[in-house]
Amino acid sequence: MKINPKRRKIAYFSMEIGLNEKMHTYSGGLGILAGDTLKSAADLEIPMVAVTLLNRYGYFKQELTHDGQQIEHPDPWPVEEFLTKEDVKVSVRIEGRSVRVTAWRYDVVGVTGYVVPVYFLDTYLEENSEYDRKLTDYLYGGDQKYRLCQEVVLGIGGVRILRALGYDEIETFHMNEGHSALLTFELIDEELRKTSSSMILESHLKAVREKCVFTTHTPVPAGHDKFPLELVRKVIGPRDELFSLPQVVYDNTLNMTYLALNMSRYINGVAKKHGEVSKLMFAGYDISSITNGVHAQTWVSEPFQELFDKYIPMWRTDNFSLRYALSIPNEEIWNAHMKCKKTLLEYVKTQTGVEMNEEVLTIGFARRATAYKRADLLLYNLERLKEISSKDGKIQVIYAGKAHPKDEGGKQLIKKIFTAIQELKSHVPMVYLPNYDMKVAKMMVSGVDIWLNTPQPPLEASGTSGMKASLNGVPNFSVLDGWWIEGCIEGITGWAIGDFSENASSEQHAKSLYEKLEKTIIPLYYQHRDQFIQMMKYAIAINGSFFNTHRMVQEYVINAYFHKES
Ligand SMILES: *Cc1c(COP(=O)(O)O)cnc(C)c1O
Secondary structure (H helix, E strand, O other): OOOOHHHOOEEEEEOOOOOOOOOOOOOOHHHHHHHHHHHHHHHOOOOEEEEEEOOOOOOOEEEEOOOOOEEEEOOOOOHHHHOEEEEEEEEEEEOOEEEEEEEEEEEEEOOOOOEEEEEEEEOOOOOOOHHHHHHHOOOOOOOHHHHHHHHHHHHHHHHHHHHHOOOOOOOEEEEEOHHHOOHHHHHHHHHHHHOOOOOOOHHHHHHHHOOEEEEOOOOOHHHOOEEEHHHHHHHHOOOHHHHOOOOOEEOOEEEHHHHHHHOOOEEEEOOHHHHHHHHHHOOOOOEEEOOOOEOHHHHOOHHHHHHHHHHOOOOOOOHHHHHHHHHOOHHHHHHHHHHHHHHHHHHHHHHHOOOOOOOOEEEEEEOOOOHHHOOOHHHOOHHHHHHHHHHOOOEEEEEEOOOOOOOHHHHHHHHHHHHHHHHHOOOOOEEEEOOOOHHHHHHHHHHOOEEEEOOOOOOOOOOOHHHHHHHOOOOEEEEOOOOHHHHOOEOOOEEEEOOOOOOOOHHHHHHHHHHHHHHHHHHHHHHOHHHHHHHHHHHHHHHHOOOEHHHHHHHHHHHHHOOOOO
8 A cells, every 4th residue: 555644643653563473573562562553553544653663683582491591592583574675764863973774664454454654763774883783683672871872763763764754744643651752852853943943942842742642551660761861961962951951851860751741742551540550650740541452353363263253253343343252152162262272282282392181271371570470479389279289170370471681580480480380290280481472472362261460569550461361262360450450350251369459468369369269260160161161252242342452542542642632
């Protein structure tokens, strides 16, 4: 499809965008949400264009040794196979050097053929210095300076690339997390040029604010970039008229979240609860919430795609119609599920050598390995877990997840799980799949029987893997945090671990987890299979029909993109 840049009104900026498993341009939830958003925007023919970094060597490829030590490898991907090089170059200033930036294009094609182009920024150009060539190599790699340089390329370079390509009618710049907030600097400079002014006035800032929308994604402090003013001056240059603005620099620090908050007309968190938590974190800002979703067509497994095509033919264009999953015969739901389960267990065997039994209740847990996600909560009391599995009904567990290379606590968690795998061996079969990515995720969320999540509230902003599970008829078993507060109907769409209290201890959560597993979930699975399958259908009909990016993008359209307060 030929694109007319003048008709694109929304520019979506994200440090990572995950579109498929072969393009290693994402690390996890944030990037996959970005990719799913663009796919739905294309399906719904939203006039959008997107900008991100090329991330030529990916995030990292995870190898796990026999005792669970994580080894990180570069994770390159064949750029030319997927992207088309655009004939465009712009410059950004970094440490006084003029760094050239080019772009590669990927077309996200929607169900009707409508295209949302994604521009991947690339600094690997002969005319750049060796350091600058590597700026678009690694996602979340390097030190603080490397990160800030990347953000200059993304924010400032991104706006310049769009302009050079003819996108000059953009009404809304959507910052998916604060990494791209430097785009506001470029928009301020555009206002200065437009008004032939050398002084930044409130009217300039207001004009920029009218153009920007910001989505914050985490209440965890490490998720909010902060740069000391000294470093910012060194990298961006002596822009003191900018750095003296209280909206930009506070306490000698450039905080990308505050910059985005100050420069946006609309701000949102990614679930109802997260919106509330963000309001407390950032007092004085008007923060709304739009609950995340996932792209249904991407995350529904083949067997369920066939089933939906047969019973709900319009589900791909109209995700709301998944509501009618209630009318699919139980037997066909179960057969589709067993196909997914077999595929997963075969994969488990090839990866780990462990042969799991397809008749056994299988629990899935896959997250970024980091302390607050508490991958070890299920393992709180190994004796108790052994007892449940031997007396009440057998269970087996499949884990996966990467730890950020600098997250020592996360790496320890993986090791701890490997130790438990050995201890539980003959009682509760357990495996840890290496290199959790979109491919592994798709197999896991459809192939297990229940999807477990155990974050420490209120730190899980939304979470999306549980939504993927719902779409495949896999009920969630989860702590009430993030999206699950909205998605949980006890005994219908899944089960809650603990109650709403935020200061429940891990011990209390573990106790609740074991009790529900023992008294509710295991008996239901083994003795009341029809009721279990009924819950699978509710997961699709109630949660799958709502927690998708078609609904989410429509909410952005209604509340953020085309709605202006003034
Ligand atoms: C969906 C997904 C995530 C995010 O899931 P959470 O529930 O937020 O942990 C992370 N990584 C991969 C590979 C995914 O597919």
